[in-house]
Amino acid sequence: MMDLAAVESAGVQLGRELAPRSVVWLEGPLGAGKTTMARAIVRGRGVPELATSPTYGLVHHYEGPRGSVYHVDCYRLRKPDEAADLDWETLLGGDLLLIEWPARAGAWAPKPTLTLSLDHAGDDSRTMDVR
Ligand SMILES: Nc1ncnc2c1ncn2[C@@H]1O[C@H](COP(=O)(O)OP(=O)(O)O)[C@@H](O)[C@H]1O
Ligand SMILES: [Mg+2]
Numbered sequence: 001m002m003d004l005a006a007v008e009s010a011g012v013q014l015g016r017e018l019a020p021r022s023v024v025w026l027e028g029p030l031g032a033g034k035t036t037m038a039r040a041i042v043r044g045r046g047v048p049e050l051a052t053s054p055t056y057g058l059v060h061h062y063e064g065p066r067g068s069v070y071h072v073d074c075y076r077l078r079k080p081d082e083a084a085d086l087d088w089e090t091l092l093g094g095d096l097l098l099i100e101w102p103a104r105a106g107a108w109a110p111k112p113t114l115t116l117s118l119d120h121a122g123d124d125s126r127t128m129d130v131r
Protein backbone atom coordinates (compact mmCIF):
# COMPACT_ATOMS: atom_id res chain seq x y z
CA MET A 1 0.00 0.00 0.00
CA MET A 2 1.24 3.47 -0.85
CA ASP A 3 -0.15 6.84 0.10
CA LEU A 4 0.32 9.87 -2.13
CA ALA A 5 3.68 10.74 -0.58
CA ALA A 6 4.95 7.19 -1.05
CA VAL A 7 3.93 7.11 -4.71
CA GLU A 8 5.55 10.48 -5.29
CA SER A 9 8.82 9.53 -3.64
CA ALA A 10 8.94 6.25 -5.57
CA GLY A 11 8.42 8.27 -8.76
CA VAL A 12 11.13 10.77 -7.92
CA GLN A 13 13.53 7.91 -7.19
CA LEU A 14 12.70 6.25 -10.51
CA GLY A 15 13.25 9.55 -12.30
CA ARG A 16 16.75 9.69 -10.85
CA GLU A 17 17.65 6.11 -11.66
CA LEU A 18 16.05 5.19 -14.98
CA ALA A 19 18.50 4.49 -17.79
CA PRO A 20 18.48 6.93 -20.71
CA ARG A 21 15.98 5.96 -23.42
CA SER A 22 13.78 4.09 -20.96
CA VAL A 23 10.18 3.53 -22.02
CA VAL A 24 7.85 3.39 -19.04
CA TRP A 25 4.28 2.14 -19.30
CA LEU A 26 1.80 3.45 -16.73
CA GLU A 27 -1.20 1.16 -16.43
CA GLY A 28 -4.25 1.07 -14.22
CA PRO A 29 -7.80 2.42 -14.00
CA LEU A 30 -8.89 6.05 -13.92
CA GLY A 31 -7.72 7.77 -10.76
CA ALA A 32 -5.14 5.11 -9.88
CA GLY A 33 -2.32 7.67 -9.89
CA LYS A 34 -0.69 7.26 -13.32
CA THR A 35 -0.40 10.99 -14.03
CA THR A 36 0.76 11.62 -10.47
CA MET A 37 3.50 9.02 -10.97
CA ALA A 38 4.49 10.42 -14.38
CA ARG A 39 4.89 13.92 -12.91
CA ALA A 40 6.97 12.57 -10.03
CA ILE A 41 9.27 10.78 -12.49
CA VAL A 42 9.63 14.02 -14.48
CA ARG A 43 10.48 15.90 -11.28
CA GLY A 44 12.99 13.23 -10.25
CA ARG A 45 14.63 13.54 -13.65
CA GLY A 46 15.51 17.08 -12.68
CA VAL A 47 13.08 18.93 -14.92
CA PRO A 48 12.59 22.45 -13.54
CA GLU A 49 8.99 23.30 -12.72
CA LEU A 50 8.74 25.86 -15.51
CA ALA A 51 10.28 23.74 -18.27
CA THR A 52 6.88 22.53 -19.38
CA SER A 53 6.18 23.39 -22.97
CA PRO A 54 2.57 23.85 -24.02
CA THR A 55 0.82 20.54 -24.26
CA TYR A 56 -0.07 19.61 -27.80
CA GLY A 57 -2.56 16.84 -28.29
CA LEU A 58 -1.72 13.79 -26.25
CA VAL A 59 1.92 14.64 -25.66
CA HIS A 60 3.52 16.60 -22.84
CA HIS A 61 7.09 17.59 -23.52
CA TYR A 62 9.56 18.55 -20.80
CA GLU A 63 13.14 19.67 -21.31
CA GLY A 64 15.34 18.26 -18.58
CA PRO A 65 19.07 18.26 -17.85
CA ARG A 66 19.46 14.88 -19.59
CA GLY A 67 17.30 15.71 -22.59
CA SER A 68 13.67 15.60 -23.60
CA VAL A 69 11.16 13.80 -21.46
CA TYR A 70 7.93 12.90 -23.24
CA HIS A 71 4.73 11.93 -21.46
CA VAL A 72 2.11 10.52 -23.81
CA ASP A 73 -1.39 10.05 -22.43
CA CYS A 74 -3.32 7.71 -24.72
CA TYR A 75 -6.55 7.98 -22.72
CA ARG A 76 -8.31 10.02 -25.40
CA LEU A 77 -7.51 7.72 -28.29
CA ARG A 78 -10.76 6.33 -29.62
CA LYS A 79 -8.97 3.61 -31.52
CA PRO A 80 -5.32 2.47 -31.67
CA ASP A 81 -4.82 3.74 -35.22
CA GLU A 82 -5.19 7.31 -34.02
CA ALA A 83 -1.75 6.75 -32.46
CA ALA A 84 -0.34 6.57 -35.99
CA ASP A 85 -0.37 10.39 -36.03
CA LEU A 86 2.17 10.60 -33.21
CA ASP A 87 5.83 11.13 -34.09
CA TRP A 88 7.07 7.99 -32.34
CA GLU A 89 10.59 8.35 -33.73
CA THR A 90 10.97 11.69 -31.95
CA LEU A 91 9.31 10.39 -28.80
CA LEU A 92 11.73 7.45 -28.71
CA GLY A 93 14.71 9.69 -29.43
CA GLY A 94 14.54 11.65 -26.18
CA ASP A 95 15.81 10.83 -22.72
CA LEU A 96 12.62 9.23 -21.32
CA LEU A 97 9.28 8.21 -22.75
CA LEU A 98 6.38 7.75 -20.33
CA ILE A 99 3.19 6.24 -21.77
CA GLU A 100 -0.09 6.46 -19.90
CA TRP A 101 -2.90 4.09 -21.06
CA PRO A 102 -0.51 2.23 -23.47
CA ALA A 103 -3.11 -0.43 -24.25
CA ARG A 104 -5.20 2.21 -26.02
CA ALA A 105 -2.38 2.69 -28.54
CA GLY A 106 -2.39 -1.04 -29.32
CA ALA A 107 0.61 -2.11 -31.37
CA TRP A 108 1.68 1.54 -31.77
CA ALA A 109 2.91 1.66 -28.17
CA PRO A 110 6.67 1.01 -28.10
CA LYS A 111 7.59 -1.95 -25.90
CA PRO A 112 8.33 -0.94 -22.32
CA THR A 113 11.57 -1.27 -20.44
CA LEU A 114 9.53 -0.87 -17.24
CA THR A 115 5.82 -1.29 -16.55
CA LEU A 116 4.15 0.31 -13.54
CA SER A 117 0.64 -0.93 -12.79
CA LEU A 118 -1.23 1.22 -10.31
CA ASP A 119 -4.55 0.42 -8.69
CA HIS A 120 -6.90 1.69 -6.01
CA ALA A 121 -6.57 0.28 -2.50
CA GLY A 122 -9.00 2.56 -0.69
CA ASP A 123 -9.49 6.35 -0.70
CA ASP A 124 -6.00 7.29 0.35
CA SER A 125 -3.87 4.43 -0.84
CA ARG A 126 -2.77 2.69 -3.98
CA THR A 127 -0.91 -0.44 -4.96
CA MET A 128 1.88 -0.42 -7.51
CA ASP A 129 3.16 -3.46 -9.35
CA VAL A 130 6.55 -3.05 -11.03
CA ARG A 131 7.70 -5.32 -13.80
N1 LIG B 1 -0.98 6.92 -3.77
C1 LIG B 1 -2.01 7.77 -3.72
N2 LIG B 1 -2.72 7.87 -2.59
C2 LIG B 1 -3.76 8.71 -2.53
N3 LIG B 1 -4.18 9.49 -3.55
C3 LIG B 1 -3.51 9.42 -4.70
C4 LIG B 1 -2.39 8.55 -4.85
N4 LIG B 1 -1.93 8.68 -6.13
C5 LIG B 1 -2.73 9.58 -6.72
N5 LIG B 1 -3.68 10.05 -5.89
C6 LIG B 1 -4.74 11.01 -6.19
O1 LIG B 1 -5.68 10.38 -7.05
C7 LIG B 1 -6.20 11.32 -8.00
C8 LIG B 1 -6.05 10.80 -9.39
O2 LIG B 1 -4.67 10.70 -9.70
P1 LIG B 1 -4.14 10.68 -11.20
O3 LIG B 1 -2.67 10.61 -11.10
O4 LIG B 1 -4.73 11.80 -11.99
O5 LIG B 1 -4.74 9.30 -11.73
P2 LIG B 1 -4.74 8.68 -13.20
O6 LIG B 1 -3.78 9.45 -14.04
O7 LIG B 1 -4.34 7.25 -13.00
O8 LIG B 1 -6.16 8.77 -13.70
C9 LIG B 1 -5.46 12.63 -7.75
O9 LIG B 1 -6.30 13.47 -6.98
C10 LIG B 1 -4.23 12.20 -6.97
O10 LIG B 1 -3.79 13.22 -6.11
MG1 LIG C 1 -4.07 10.33 -15.94
